Amino acid sequence: MSTTSSTVGSGRKGRGGLARLGPLPWIGPAVALIALVVLWPVYEMVRTSFLKISSSGFVRGSAGFDKYKQLFEEPSLSAVVLSTVVWTVVVVTATMVISLALAQLFNQKFPGRRITRWALIAPWAASVVMTAIGFKWMLNQTAGVLNTLMTDLGLIDGPKDWLGDPSTAWPWMMFVAVFVSLPFTTYTLLAGLQTIPGEVYEAAKVDGTNTWQTYLRITLPLLRPAFLVGVVINLINVFNSFPIIWSMTRGGPDSDTATTTVFMYQLKNSDIGESAAMSVVNFALVVLMVVVFLKASRWNQEES
Numbered sequence: 658m659s660t661t662s663s664t665v666g667s668g669r670k671g672r673g674g675l676a677r678l679g680p681l682p683w684i685g686p687a688v689a690l691i692a693l694v695v696l697w698p699v700y701e702m703v704r705t706s707f708l709k710i711s712s713s714g715f716v717r718g719s720a721g722f723d724k725y726k727q728l729f730e731e732p733s734l735s736a737v738v739l740s741t742v743v744w745t746v747v748v749v750t751a752t753m754v755i756s757l758a759l760a761q762l763f764n765q766k767f768p769g770r771r772i773t774r775w776a777l778i779a780p781w782a783a784s785v786v787m788t789a790i791g792f793k794w795m796l797n798q799t800a801g802v803l804n805t806l807m808t809d810l811g812l813i814d815g816p817k818d819w820l821g822d823p824s825t826a827w828p829w830m831m832f833v834a835v836f837v838s839l840p841f842t843t844y845t846l847l848a849g850l851q852t853i854p855g856e857v858y859e860a861a862k863v864d865g866t867n868t869w870q871t872y873l874r875i876t877l878p879l880l881r882p883a884f885l886v887g888v889v890i891n892l893i894n895v896f897n898s899f900p901i902i903w904s905m906t907r908g909g910p911d912s913d914t915a916t917t918t919v920f921m922y923q924l925k926n927s928d929i930g931e932s933a934a935m936s937v938v939n940f941a942l943v944v945l946m947v948v949v950f951l952k953a954s955r956w957n958q959e960e961s
Contacts, residue, residue: 699940702933702936702937702940703933703937705929705930705933706724706725706930706933706934706936706937707719707720707721707722707724707930708720708930708933709723709930710928710929710930712927712929714929720930724928724930724931724933724934725934725938727928727931727934728924728931728934728935728938733911733912733915733920734920736912736913737912737915737916737917737920738917740827740914740915740916741896741916741917741918743827744827744830744831744834744895744898744916745892745895745896747831748831748834748835748838748891748895748898749888749891749892749895751831752834752835752838752839752842752891752895753842753884753887753888753891755835755839756838756839756842756843756845756846756887757846757884759777759839759843760843760844760846760847760849760850761850763777763843763847764851777839777840777843777844778840779840780836780837780839780840781837781840781841785837785900785901786900786904788833788836788837788901789833789900789901789904789905790904790905792829792833792905793820793904793905796819796820796829796905798816798817798818798819798821799816801816801819803819804816804817804819820905820906821910823910823913823914826905826906826914827914829905830901830902830905830906830914833901833905834895834898834901837901838891838894838895841887841890842887842890842891845883845886845887845890846880846883846884846887848883849879849880849882849883849884850876850880850883852879852883853875853876853879853880857875857879858871858875861874861875885951885954888950888954889947889950889951892946892947892950893943893947896916896917896918896942896946897918897939897943898916898918899918899919899922902914902915902916902918902919903919903922907919908920908922908923917935917938917939917942918939920935921935921936921939
């Protein structure tokens with residue numbers, strides 16, 4: 658009897674000890690993974706920005722804040738930051754507006770809806786680099802299909818270097834960025850639309866609310882959580898976008914078509930420490946941008 662009691666008691670102690678850890682045994686691996694693939698690289702990025710590193714990768718000592726001073730004295734930095742802001746605002750705004758229209762279209766019943774939904778996944782399923790290179794070849798000055806078509810139609814006198822001129826390269830890169838961003842954003846908004854109960858719309862009809870009033874007072878407010886998720890994800894992705902710009906123009910000529918992310922990669926070839934400093938500034942800008950947006954949108958406040 659005493660043996661059984663002691664066994665049960667030890668079992669309870671064992672379970673009690675494990676219970677005191679709460680959810681830690683379950684979330685521990687995820688926390689360790691985040692620390693390994695997120696926190697550690699951030700730490701190394703910040704540490705590297707304060708070091709003198711040779712082109713061959715050898716550390717030559719501490720640089721203090723010299724790399725940040727060198728970065729802010731770069732003549733191209735202000736233009737690159739301005740281009741990044743314009744790039745982010747234009748692409749995110751266009752993506753959200755078009756995705757909202759597509760989501761509402763796909764939320765309706767019409768012949769071929771399933772096929773069109775599948776077709777929208779194609780830009781998302783394809784590699785971003787592959788898509789960007791495909792557009793790059795389409796816009797090629799000598800062999801591009803766009804120049805050939807427009808020349809045959811008499812729209813242009815001769816082949817045009819679409820990606821060699823920043824005034825035409827930026828619109829095309831923005832078009833590609835919107836093109837590859839539409840699937841995820843559209844399906845995010847579509848999921849939000851499908852969570853709105855039909856009874857709400859029926860009640861609005863009973864109250865005599867017209868279509869436009871119903872959209873403004875019911876659809877948009879109830880779609881707000883999904884809309885904010887789409888905006889935040891797109892802000893982060895577009896601001897940090899690298900494959901599209903690098904695949905199409907490599908940020909050139911010079912840094913005329915570079916965002917801060919591409920500019921950071923360009924600096925790597927000349928000064929790794931300065932490139933790391935640009936990475937830290939980029940990281941800070943992303944965090945600041947998201948915090949400001951969430952604060953402005955009152956993410957944590959319920960609708961009154």
